[in-house]
Amino acid sequence: MIYTVTLNPAVDYVVTLDTFTPGAVNRTKSEAVVFGGKGVNVSLMLKALKTESTALGFIAGFTGEVIRAGVEASGVRCDFIALESGISRINVKLHAGEETEINGSGPEIPPEKLEFFFAQLHALKETDTLVLSGSAPRSLPQDIYARIAQCAAEKRARLVVDASGALLTSTLPYHPFLVKPNREELSALFGEPADTDEAVLALAGKLQAQGAQNVLVSMAGDGALLRTAEGAVYRAPAAKGTVVNSVGAGDSMVGGFLAGYEKSGDFAEALALGTAAGGATAFSVGIAGFQKIMAIHESVRAGVQRIG
Incomplete structure (x- = not known):
């Protein structure tokens, strides 16, 4: 079984306007409500591709129940932990010529609920995959990702990490099967440019030297690069189309x-x-x-090359 972890899931309110004027009344052109958080997004994509998963994490208040209902309605099994106080976040995604995001903070997670979460993780098996992605709420310990990674390693479960900065690097001693930084995160992590394939692959090699097995780097319009534990290097071209909303694209990858x-x-x-x-x-x-994925899959597949 694949388990996805979303420590701070959200309701995303996506609004599109022709123009946006601060300090004035603005009228939307279109509106949509999306149930998200990075791990939830991974589970939704897995379901779309006919692969089962269970979504783990914390929810609170009326927004939390909306998230649970919405995710379950999509066919994804949820095992969220309900908190007694606070509300799950509402994020506003504003599209008016460019993308602007206003993200909520989310509820505080008390220690006893965190221990219940770790009890869930202790049920992991060697045949399971644990996907750890996104940011951590401020109420959780700074070493939360390392603790989760350690638990997965002790159970010999396959670990996948999609995070940035110290959250990512804290998991590397536990040898995650896959890490997926984007190019900007990779550059910021080492304070070095990642503006060429050679530079990206060199930095991916540094992540492997610190413990990552396979490194997948998303590069938006420039496609993606994968460096495997065996040293093979694959390159994929970017899919062709008109960008509507980039939120969730990395999770979908x-x-x-x-x-x-x-x-x-x-x-x-x-x-x-x-x-x-x-x-x-x-x-x-x-x-x-x-259907939308399969419509572009073959053209992408034809362009995938092993370059090293």
């Missing part, structure tokens, strides 16, 4: 990659499906569906 790898055990196929899934979501409001 993770979900597509895992779905492809679960079915084939082949890195090239996993990279192709991951890149197609990420692109399809970028061309959609919310997580893309199966």
Whole structure:
């Protein structure tokens, strides 16, 4: 079973306007409500690609119940932990010529609820995959990602990490199966440019030297690069289409990659499906569906090359 962790899930309110004027009354052109958080997005993409998963994390208040109901209505199994106080976040995604995000903070997670969460993780098995993605709420310990990674390692579960900065690096001693920084996160992590394939691959190698097994780097319009534990290097072209909403595209890449790898055990196929899934979501409001992904999958797949 694949388990996804979203420590701070959200309701995303996506609004589109022709123009936006601060300090004035603005009228929306279109509106959509999307149930999100990075791990939830991965689960939704896995479901779209006919791969089962269970979504873990914390929810609170009326927004938390809306998130649970919405995710379950999409066919994803949820095992969220309900908190007694606070509300799950509402994030505003504003599109008016450019993307602007206003993200909520979310509820505080008390120690006893965190211990219940770790009890869930102690049920992991060697055949399971744990996807750890997104930011951590301020109420949680700073070493929360390391503690989760350690638990996965002790259970010999496959660990996938999509995070930035210290959250990512704290998991590396536990040898995650896959890490997925984007190019900007990779550059910021080492304070070095990542503006060429060679530079990206060199920094990916540094992550491997610190413990990562396979490194998948998303590069928006420049496609994606994958450096495997065996030293093979694959490159995928970007999917072709009009970007509608980039929120969730990186999560969709993770979900597509895992779905492809679960079915084939082949890195090239996993990279192709991951890149197609990420692109399809970028061309959609919310997580893309199966038909939209498959419509661009073959063209991406044909462009995947082993370059090293």
